[in-house]
Amino acid sequence: MIGRFFSEDQQIMFTPYAIILANIFVTFPLAFGVIKPVFDTMSRSLEEASATIGATRWQTFWHVTLPSLRGAIVTGALLTFARAVGEFGSTILVSGNLAGRTQTAPLYIFAKFNEGQIEAANAIAIVLALLSFVIFSVLFFARDWLEFEAQDV
């Protein structure tokens, strides 16, 4: 269906866009799992109050619902990012593993490791490890701030 809109030379496979698309599919449940519970516990009366005050659904979503979800959205984004950076399986399937163009960090590690360049693989692996460490520290130390968003509804 969607293929109809692309001509033959506009192939999405083996491009960075393919990687983005694949990672959206893979990480979506992760973000959903964080945001959904907060959404569920939000009191309906806030949205009802907004409606009786005269807001449209869109205004209510923009001014009331979205600000209350901010913490969950930030958490979801960080988790999604951490997951996508390290994502291997779906990425190698669609990326083509072209060095300098569609080779992500985990693919690079895999390639170098296979070539026997353990040092290069290790260097990138350490960078990845530090990155994920930083992300989860942020999640950990910002917990109070993020949870406050969820509970004050």
Next chain:
Amino acid sequence: MIAKMKLASDSGQLHVSWAPDREKTSGVAASVRGISKRFKKARVLEDVSFDVAEGESLVLLGASGSGKTTILRIIAGLEQPDSGYVILHGKDVTDLPARERGVGVIFQSYALFPRMTVEKNIGYGLRIRHRPRKERRETVDRLIELVQLEQHRKKYPWQLSGGQQQRVAIARTLAYKPQVLLFDEPFGALDAQTRVHLRREIRALLRQVRVPSIFITHDQEEALELGDRIAVLNEGHLEQIGTPDEVYNHPETEYVATFLGAANLLLGVAHPGHSRNRHSKVAGRKGNETIS
């Protein structure tokens, strides 16, 4: 507007009315005509009709499950009746969505927006109506002064006490000049002492703003104090509607007599000095009035 302000000051009240600007045609602000509602098989409301006059406060009194909250939600437009009409200032609004009705609802939990300060909460109604900034600021200033929250205007809802939150909720609805104010169990979440105090505050406030209001409560004492008139609901139908004096002294049905009478008995227990009230209905009435 000028006529309206004159009217307000003539009656010795405050200078500004927060009721909507419109010709006073019939004197009836809101009326409910033959409302019925079912949820699945359960019949919640059965042919309920009543009027609220301009500037009047009406209390819907009933036990849990009597359908009083459903009436309020139907008037607000948050629920659709199966049959019947809701008329606000002569206009049939039964099919209008909540946001086009211009009704102010003060929810039991106040439902203040947690990510907005007091002034942003109050200004919300004008902001979504895209009113000019100057008008918004002036209205918010006047309302904050009216509900006496000057030193709290930059605070967030969780930094306020229950009573202060309630005043913010009222001011937030007054900002867009509601046709009618609906209070859903306004004192349910508060302790007994604060409750009595806030009741008086709200009554004084309503006298100033002169917006017709409907209260929902299961507390007889509250109903007698807040209402110009009281409508007693029992299992979805209206038992009696009348002034506190009428429903209290001349109950038309047994249910009204026992439902309001129970308050008396409770009063007798709470104040042993008043125990003689139990023997004389007349004295009991007087006792109740002095308490309010």
